[in-house]
Amino acid sequence: MRIDIITVLPELLHGPVNQSILKRASDKGLAQIHVHNLRDFGIGNYKQIDDKIYGGNAGMVMMIEPIVNCIESLQKERTYDEVIYMTPDGKLFDQPTANRLSLLENIIILCGHYKGIDQRIREHFITMEISIGNYVLTGGELAAAVVSDAMVRLIPGVISDETSALTDSFQDGLLSPPIYTRPAEYRGWKVPDILLSGNFAEIEKWNDHQALERTLKLRPDLLEE
């Protein structure tokens, strides 16, 4: 998978891209993430990328030309499966969406800033609009990092424990059961006996029950779905 992220704040993405799961995937050759500074496609001596909103409202809009020039320079090199715009008015990002996107070959992610982008970009270039939650961020960069992480960790081989991505909270629509490690007792707080019993059939039953109970208690909305 190749992800091209277009942003006015590339520095904000250097941390996530050069650390953690995204770095590991890149080192293994399983995912390449390229960050593009929109300013490089700015107009004129000042490399302008934003301008006043038509119609008198206060605020700035990301201009059509720099964004189209950047997107088209990428599309000249390869075919993209999705051109995603990160925006609070997009479709709420969830695990099924992450699953679907993780199977794609090439993705562009455009990070919104200021009041947003010229509507014509959304109409003619964007194939998908994503929000990561019902709150407003200053820009789409942190959201793009969230979406990239969620997609890339699903690519086979990225996480060393092959089964772990599939047993995550949400993958089966349930929260994960509680987990423990040594010591078996700390300050008198004991790990449940069943987990030390070695009876794997019973342990699996216990885990399933805990997952259901925790979901019922903490996220009943998941069960309604």
Ligand code: 6GU
């Ligand atoms: Cl994708 N962008 C911004 N600016 N704010 C958000 C968001 C995205 N998702 C939730 N809030």
